[in-house]
Amino acid sequence: MKTYFDITGDGGSNIFEQVGAVQVAIGEKLAGVKHRLAIGSGKGGVGKSTLTRQLATALRQRGNACAILDADLNGPSQARLSGLQDVPLLPGAEGVALPRDANGVGVVSLGSVVPESEAVDFPSVARGDSHTWRATREFTAIAELLASIDWGQLDYLLIDLPPGAERTFQFAEFLGSQTSFILVTVPSDLARGVVARSLAALRNTPNRVLGYVDNMNGYWCDACHDVRPLFPAGDLVDLGIPKLGSVPFDPELAAACDRGELAVGKDRPWWVAVEKLSEKVEQAIESKPDKNTE
Amino acid sequence: MKFLCVPCDKPMQLLEATPPDRGSVSLVYSCDACGYEFAMLTNPQETQVVTSLGVNLGKDGAGESKCPFTGMLAGMDTAADGIRWTAGAQERMSSVPEFVRSMAKTGIEKYAKDHGYIEVDEKVLDEARSHFGM
Numbered sequence: 001m002k003t004y005f006d007i008t009g010d011g012g013s014n015i016f017e018q019v020g021a022v023q024v025a026i027g028e029k030l031a032g033v034k035h036r037l038a039i040g041s042g043k044g045g046v047g048k049s050t051l052t053r054q055l056a057t058a059l060r061q062r063g064n065a066c067a068i069l070d071a072d073l074n075g076p077s078q079a080r081l082s083g084l085q086d087v088p089l090l091p092g093a094e095g096v097a098l099p100r101d102a103n104g105v106g107v108v109s110l111g112s113v114v115p116e117s118e119a120v121d122f123p124s125v126a127r128g129d130s131h132t133w134r135a136t137r138e139f140t141a142i143a144e145l146l147a148s149i150d151w152g153q154l155d156y157l158l159i160d161l162p163p164g165a166e167r168t169f170q171f172a173e174f175l176g177s178q179t180s181f182i183l184v185t186v187p188s189d190l191a192r193g194v195v196a197r198s199l200a201a202l203r204n205t206p207n208r209v210l211g212y213v214d215n216m217n218g219y220w221c222d223a224c225h226d227v228r229p230l231f232p233a234g235d236l237v238d239l240g241i242p243k244l245g246s247v248p249f250d251p252e253l254a255a256a257c258d259r260g261e262l263a264v265g266k267d268r269p270w271w272v273a274v275e276k277l278s279e280k281v282e283q284a285i286e287s288k289p290d291k292n293t294e
Numbered sequence: 295m296k297f298l299c300v301p302c303d304k305p306m307q308l309l310e311a312t313p314p315d316r317g318s319v320s321l322v323y324s325c326d327a328c329g330y331e332f333a334m335l336t337n338p339q340e341t342q343v344v345t346s347l348g349v350n351l352g353k354d355g356a357g358e359s360k361c362p363f364t365g366m367l368a369g370m371d372t373a374a375d376g377i378r379w380t381a382g383a384q385e386r387m388s389s390v391p392e393f394v395r396s397m398a399k400t401g402i403e404k405y406a407k408d409h410g411y412i413e414v415d416e417k418v419l420d421e422a423r424s425h426f427g428m
Contacts, residue, residue, distance in 0.1 A: 090390075096389055096391075140348040148391050
């Protein structure tokens with residue numbers, strides 16, 4: 001009796017071919033993207049989205065063409081961060097036109113089309129059973145976005161990942177081996193423990209992990225004119241990968257993010273740190289992988 | 295998923311697919327060699343899992359729509375505030391992924407209304423793109 005692999009085609013439903021066609025379309029649309037950089041963590045609330053936004057701004061200021069894909073479909077924040085909440089997706093010459101912020105950074109986020117007062121929802125014939133299909137539908141949605149946007153020529157496409165160690169791994173498989181990762185943590189063992197799990201999962205993929213960023217490493221106090229500690233000092237879990245940067249929290253930056261303003265504080269420690277980070281990211285991504293740490 | 299006619303040891307072919315009924319799709323397969331037919335009747339969860347891949351269900355992927363909820367989405371194509379869409383503008387919106395198209399249209403209709411248009415045509419789409427700096 002014939003087995004599955006003895007039979008060519010699928011009898012006429014062409015489901016396999018349809019899925020493959022989307023992958024081809026993604027490849028075509030991303031052909032002009034030099035570097036794909038996923039910003040993940042595993043842990044929620046460590047500032048992935050804010051850091052992604054600021055890193056894109058800094059890379060842009062260094063002369064790179066950049067765009068951000070907000071892959072956190074359920075909690076999209078890049079539209080607000082970029083001041084693009086009311087900018088609809090519009091058809092362009094070669095697919096959907098890429099919305100851009102005031103600095104020229106492209107931003108694709110469901111926050112542009114779904115009001116914050118509404119949950120991101122997908123119609124379903126299987127209501128009450130979303131645990132069986134929702135993750136698949138979300139990845140399909142991201143695939144459809146990747147395949148429909150006119151990304152053009154980019155030096156960097158930054159992908160702002162949702163929280164969840166398992167998601168980090170799933171995105172590595174979904175985005176392919178040419179996508180490099182930066183992991184974001186805060187200086188606490190609680191966060192680093194989760195990031196360590198993400199890292200362990202990524203070790204089972206061919207993707208490069210460029211290193212990690214210690215976010216919210218202290219906060220800038222305007223009164224003291226100094227960076228003050230935000231987490232207890234002490235020895236922390238060693239992630240065993242390069243530390244790309246250390247960025248302090250700044251209430252002024254947080255306020256600018258809420259307002260969707262372009263926050264470039266030349267004299268603020270967080271911006272100095274992000275500028276250094278962008279330089280280090282450029283160097284890391286252009287360098288050959290270090291087999292011992294990546 | 296593939297189906298094999300065991301007596302003939304031949305792959306079976308999809309003959310027809312009926313549109314979803316309460317989430318269930320009926321797919322009729324036949325064997326070209328002996329003519330035997332059978333139907334696969336999906337439950338709503340199975341339908342949903344497969345359509346979550348963003349595919350058409352039907353012969354040669356030619357189902358009614360990528361998603362079996364087209365009727366609902368089509369209903370949303372009728373603009374609020376009486377804004378009409380020309381066929382050309384509708385056609386251009388087909389490049390916007392289906393799952394966000396109706397929401398994107400709402401945003402464009404708001405732009406049209408704010409700028410005194412009662413109809414969205416291709417010129418309005420171009421103007422909106424320019425307005426939003428794309």
